[in-house]
Amino acid sequence: MFGHLGSDDSPHFPSQTLVMSDVVLTAMGYLGRPYAYGSSTMQGGFDCSGFVLSLYQRTLGYTLPRTAAEQARATEAIDRSELKPGDLVFFNTLRRKFSHVGVYIGDGRFIHSPRAGASIRVENMNVRYWRSRFNGARRVITPELAQTVAAASV
Template identity: 40%
Template sequence: MRSYKDVANYARYLGLFLTLSTIVLTGCAEYESSGGWQSTATAPTTIPRSNYSYYDSHREATVLDAVLVNAIAQIGKPYVWGGESRHHGFDCSGLIQYVLNEAGVTVPRTARAQALALPAVSFSRIRKGDLVFFDTMGAPYTHVGIYIGGDQFVSALNRHAGITVQSLHNPYWAQRLDGIRRPMPPELLAMQSLDDHVLNQ
């Protein structure tokens, strides 16, 4: 059985060999109660504030590690529009919901809702396991991936590439980076809310 280090190295080397010059995003899907899956192309009505209090806890580190390991484990699986299954494939936000759920973090189904549900962090404070969001369709938070270190992230890209590793240094992604969010379990989100309430009194 390969160690975590071997898997991480595999992901890093895989990213170096990916061709990024001809990216054509299929995009994330949102489920509409009136008619199935469609593209996320509307802007959010609110933007999360960026001042996030950091809880350097064992629980938070454990969650981020679990997100990282589960994300790497999905590399090579197929992209499926509206997909949310490790057996059949994922779209971008379906991958996030599955991976975070495995780590004990519950998030909404769509990329935009996921961005609005989690605390923002600055790029200078990014950690492995954080979520990276992109504006790929002229609207905020229309694509999402999971940061794995070395300025690389895993995401469900399109039907051709599947679940793959991409580089934040690629101009396509660098120009469209929309924000970073920290996956947090309910108890840490509650701690943050309590802290915010006390600070605002």
């Protein structure tokens, strides 16, 4: 993934945008996987936070906490206007803050594992249901990602 290009000796690091593009691309590979409460495995299926946990472990080797509320606390709050692909989006679906989580993929859309009897799918955040339950956006900043982005901006 990291390497040298051309004849200069400076390393070339992937940008945060490229890293998050990998997250989104990997997320799309989960489409159609079944919802399973309390699960975070390809074999058993995923609940919303299990999907996000599995996605970030698989793509970046980074382990987020298990529940949506814990994931919200462990990530950096951003304004909705700052959303970029790979950011986490949170919703109040159970009459409590941060009870549902998905991954923003761009153009007002997110991918998530919605509920029992459904499977991982892409939805529009701007439809009334999701817009009225939107609870905030968060950015995953892993130590490695922060170091990579800092090195790329030098």
